[in-house]
Amino acid sequence: MYTPDQERYLGRLSEELLKKDAEELLPRIEELRDVIRYHEYRYYILNDPVISDSEYDQLFKKLEKIEAEHPELVTPDSPTQRVATDLTPGFPTIRHLEPMYSLDNTYDEEGIRDWDRKVRELLKKDEIIYSTEPKFDGSGIALIYLEDKLWRGATRGNGIEGDDITPNIRTINTIPLRAEFSAFGIHRSEIRGEVLMKKSFFRKINEKRMEEGLTALANPRNAAAGTLRLKDPGEVAKRGLEAFVYQVALAEDSQGNDLIGKKFNSHYQTMEMLYELGFRSPVKEMRKCRNIDEVLEYVEEWKEKRDAYPYEIDGLVIKVDDLMLQREAGFTSHHPRWAIAYKFPARQATTRLVDVEFQVGRTGAVTPVGKLEPVHIGGVTVSSVSLFNEEFIREKDLKIGDYVLVERAGDVIPYIVKSISERRSGTEKEIEFPRHCPSCHSPLVKPEGEAVWRCVNINCPAQVKERITHWVSKDAMDVDGMGEKIVERLFEEEKMLHSITDIYRLPYDRIEKMEGFGRKSVEKLRESIEKSKSRSLDRLIFALGIRYVGKNTARVIAENIDRLEDLEHMSEEELMHIEGVGEKVAKSIYEFFHNEQNLQLIESLKELGVRTDVKEGLEPKSGKLEGLTFVLTGSLEHFSRSEAGKILEANGAHVTGSVSRKTDYVVVGKDPGSKYAKALELGVKTLNEEEFLQLLKEKGIQA
Ligand code: IVH
Numbered sequence: 001m002y003t004p005d006q007e008r009y010l011g012r013l014s015e016e017l018l019k020k021d022a023e024e025l026l027p028r029i030e031e032l033r034d035v036i037r038y039h040e041y042r043y044y045i046l047n048d049p050v051i052s053d054s055e056y057d058q059l060f061k062k063l064e065k066i067e068a069e070h071p072e073l074v075t076p077d078s079p080t081q082r083v084a085t086d087l088t089p090g091f092p093t094i095r096h097l098e099p100m101y102s103l104d105n106t107y108d109e110e111g112i113r114d115w116d117r118k119v120r121e122l123l124k125k126d127e128i129i130y131s132t133e134p135k136f137d138g139s140g141i142a143l144i145y146l147e148d149k150l151w152r153g154a155t156r157g158n159g160i161e162g163d164d165i166t167p168n169i170r171t172i173n174t175i176p177l178r179a180e181f182s183a184f185g186i187h188r189s190e191i192r193g194e195v196l197m198k199k200s201f202f203r204k205i206n207e208k209r210m211e212e213g214l215t216a217l218a219n220p221r222n223a224a225a226g227t228l229r230l231k232d233p234g235e236v237a238k239r240g241l242e243a244f245v246y247q248v249a250l251a252e253d254s255q256g257n258d259l260i261g262k263k264f265n266s267h268y269q270t271m272e273m274l275y276e277l278g279f280r281s282p283v284k285e286m287r288k289c290r291n292i293d294e295v296l297e298y299v300e301e302w303k304e305k306r307d308a309y310p311y312e313i314d315g316l317v318i319k320v321d322d323l324m325l326q327r328e329a330g331f332t333s334h335h336p337r338w339a340i341a342y343k344f345p346a347r348q349a350t351t352r353l354v355d356v357e358f359q360v361g362r363t364g365a366v367t368p369v370g371k372l373e374p375v376h377i378g379g380v381t382v383s384s385v386s387l388f389n390e391e392f393i394r395e396k397d398l399k400i401g402d403y404v405l406v407e408r409a410g411d412v413i414p415y416i417v418k419s420i421s422e423r424r425s426g427t428e429k430e431i432e433f434p435r436h437c438p439s440c441h442s443p444l445v446k447p448e449g450e451a452v453w454r455c456v457n458i459n460c461p462a463q464v465k466e467r468i469t470h471w472v473s474k475d476a477m478d479v480d481g482m483g484e485k486i487v488e489r490l491f492e493e494e495k496m497l498h499s500i501t502d503i504y505r506l507p508y509d510r511i512e513k514m515e516g517f518g519r520k521s522v523e524k525l526r527e528s529i530e531k532s533k534s535r536s537l538d539r540l541i542f543a544l545g546i547r548y549v550g551k552n553t554a555r556v557i558a559e560n561i562d563r564l565e566d567l568e569h570m571s572e573e574e575l576m577h578i579e580g581v582g583e584k585v586a587k588s589i590y591e592f593f594h595n596e597q598n599l600q601l602i603e604s605l606k607e608l609g610v611r612t613d614v615k616e617g618l619e620p621k622s623g624k625l626e627g628l629t630f631v632l633t634g635s636l637e638h639f640s641r642s643e644a645g646k647i648l649e650a651n652g653a654h655v656t657g658s659v660s661r662k663t664d665y666v667v668v669g670k671d672p673g674s675k676y677a678k679a680l681e682l683g684v685k686t687l688n689e690e691e692f693l694q695l696l697k698e699k700g701i702q703a
Pocket of ligand 1: 100140193247341
């Protein structure tokens with residue numbers, strides 16, 4: 001279909017085309033279409049895109065813009081004239097009951113306001129109620145329910161037909177196999193939604209893959225989409241897929257009468273129905289907005305919340321809430337006119353890999369770090385990325401000088417998705433992996449079954465420095481004022497730090513004389529170092545940097561012992577009785593506490609005043625408010641809203657930003673916002689601050 005020469009040409013061309021304005025492009029419209037077709041082919045057929053999603057969106061928009069300005073030039077085979085396809089060979093194809101359209105999208109406020117204007121003009125209304133909800137970044141699905149049973153499930157495919165993946169869909173716990181649609185008079189329905197993988201689950205499987213020497217998966221979306229298309233439903237069941245549903249595309253009674261717009265008037269109402277039927281619909285995540293300003297406010301709220309949200313979302317979807325108005329607005333050949341996606345700034349971009357450096361971590365693992373031509377991704381400049389290990393480099397076929405596709409997904413570290421070999425010029429250089437430690441020059445070793453090369457010299461300066469940096473870090477002993485740069489200076493230049501214990505023997509009189517320090521800052525440093533001596537046991541365990549013992553494992557271990565020294569006397573078997581501690585972790589802990597140097601370190605730390613028995617601050621969470629949903633509005637006197645939220649969450653409550661019928665309590669402080677009005681409208685119970693404190697007291701929760 002495309003020759004390698006064409007590929008190279010098209011890869012470069014798309015970049016050039018992005019820079020040109022519509023005027024210049026007019027004579028080249030067919031060329032632009034070809035470029036888009038090519039990128040669709042790379043994405044949908046080869047599953048191997050060479051540009052980022054947002055770069056594709058820009059090209060598509062450019063074509064749409066030219067075509068809108070010159071409708072006489074639109075041809076039936078233009079990419080704008082159909083919805084894209086992701087049909088997979090080898091799966092049976094089935095027809096959707098209703099076509100599954102794409103969504104129009106915009107990246108800015110201007111775009112949302114334009115859309116609102118158009119919708120109001122089209123529907124001849126001054127104001128329209130919009131539902132605003134997250135745009136889940138997974139893989140689209142269509143579910144058909146017949147007589148209260150899940151009948152079949154399909155991928156979006158080309159929008160008209162999709163892959164029949166019913167056996168895989170049936171393994172997803174959040175999709176009910178039975179749902180009492182008949183209670184709402186519905187005989188047959190088609191429900192649309194998105195299959196996702198929780199970010200934390202994704203991270204876990206990636207950690208596991210890395211440990212097993214496999215390459216990391218690019219992002220939760222790819223992981224979900226790939227899993228959904230596996231041929232073995234048994235395997236699918238193990239991969240932690242979840243689903244959200246966000247549209248009732250069809251609802252009929254037993255006579256085949258269409259119920260949408262009759263029995264159900266609003267999108268919000270259909271989402272509440274699905275929630276009641278046992279689906280996960282975004283009732284808690286969505287907001288009914290009375291106008292576009294309220295929509296924009298909600299967009300801002302989500303920009304803040306996005307990273308902390310357990311699922312990857314790539315924007316918000318704004319929908320006309322009234323289902324009859326949706327009907328009236330209808331569809332273009334590509335998307336509904338009644339909805340638009342506001343997409344968050346792109347988190348993917350292409351740039352160049354200019355060099356590779358090798359860093360030695362605190363466990364001696366040598367990690368290649370890619371140096372990039374700086375590139376803006378989602379508001380951050382990225383200039384270096386971890387390349388994990390040698391196998392990653394080989395598998396991604398990375399070379400110095402390559403164009404690479406980089407992604408920065410939320411709280412996930414920047415990551416090279418792929419190299420774009422089509423854009424090579426021939427001057428790229430192979431990446432040579434060192435066989436000697438870049439810090440102490442000892443020969444590196446690669447233990448059997450592991451993917452990483454290690455420096456096994458325990459006194460290797462690079463490792464010692466990293467262990468110190470880890471010890472003082474925020475999640476470990478949290479020594480305020482002793483960041484990486486200071487450690488670097490005290491270690492490399494001043495030679496005041498040679499081991500962790502030196503942190504507690506610093507010559508403050510000398511530091512005071514160092515450039516950038518003074519009496520005050522040294523006093524502050526001394527205070528935070530003193531404070532770090534009585535950090536809680538979980539932090540201490542984490543700070544020791546025992547292999548495979550992360551923050552969470554450290555916490556469960558701390559919950560199960562009285563003092564650090566207890567670990568010196570526990571067998572691997574005893575350690576494995578602690579929930580969440582498997583064989584590998586137990587072995588690592590056992591070895592750590594049976595190593596003479598480590599025991600000496602602990603002894604010296606104790607002599608220097610570091611406490612090993614602080615259990616405060618790690619009491620297990622209570623479930624006193626389990627199952628209750630709270631919304632907080634207005635300012636509280638006794639504490640800040642976020643403090644109140646933390647207390648609620650620590651006791652098992654769910655705290656959300658929007659009021660719905662599912663909300664149990666709305667806590668109303670001084671000058672409450674629209675949430676108060678919403679609570680009154682929906683009849684949700686409200687509590688003033690006094691009543692709220694009383695409730696906490698009754699439940700035995702200290703405020
Ligand atoms: S509504 C007629 N709502 O985004 C189209 N779609 O980029 C109705 N998506 O194909 C779609 N979250 O797979 C809708 N809350 C949401 C969504 C959502 C994610 C997906 C969907 C769609 C794609 C378009």
